[in-house]
Ligand SMILES: NS(=O)(=O)c1ccc(C(=O)O)c(S(=O)(=O)NCCc2ccccc2)c1
């Protein structure tokens with residue numbers, strides 16, 4: 001039962017209605033219409049090289065929880081796929097719903113998944129700081145992985161066990177030796193890719209999105225722990241559970257989604 005202090009309201013004002021950027025014609029997320037995606041044989045397999053030792057902390061930033069990596073050197077990198085340059089991993093986070101019926105940001109033929117993982121990387125060949133890259137056309141590369149409810153994900157459990165310690169907004173705990181590669185599906189050769197934006201403010205159109213065709217499975221209980229997080233800080237009178245922290249799909253505006261598989 002919720003005590004009076006923990007009256008949980010489900011929908012956080014920030015997420016009500018689409019946050020459209022005036023004039024933005026490369027916004028994310030989008031619905032991936034499989035039949036309209038174009039196979040591109042030039043698309044290469046992804047090459048990720050993550051060093052678990054660069055994992056630093058996990059924190060609740062008031063709309064998701066982020067696992068942050070030391071991106072001061074090229075230790076955890078992504079290249080290949082649709083990318084021309086080398087990108088450094090800076091953080092990963094998730095988006096999820098209040099129920100298993102929805103929660104993902106991207107959809108596939110309008111199919112919603114209960115959650116979506118985003119691994120955020122920035123172009124370290126062209127820029128020296130994330131803050132610079134985030135404002136540039138080819139500055140960021142985000143890998144998206146859909147989550148489905150099924151068997152327990154052993155690799156995720158270490159992360160789930162850390163969440164009670166960051167229940168409130170702005171709480172941080174040290175988090176080490178986590179290899180984000182364990183969250184990738186077994187097949188990373190099949191993906192869709194398109195040019196879009198951050199799905200959170202400042203919504204800059206600097207992202208090469210790489211959406212995995214194969215999903216990963218997590219257990220119902222693991223996802224329930226995501227929903228036990230709060231949007232609100234410990235001081236606030238009314239606590240709001242962190243759910244539905246996804247942006248609504250945006251218009252494609254003539255963009256083509258390419259596929260690495262036929
Ligand atoms: N869904 S998404 O991949 O687009 C995304 C979501 C959240 C964040 C974040 O900063 O929390 C990010 S972020 O790490 O790219 N930061 C964006 C906000 C930001 C801009 C400039 C400097 C610091 C933070 C991305």
Ligand SMILES: [Zn+2]
Nearest residue numbers: 093095118199
């Ligand atoms: Zn995201």
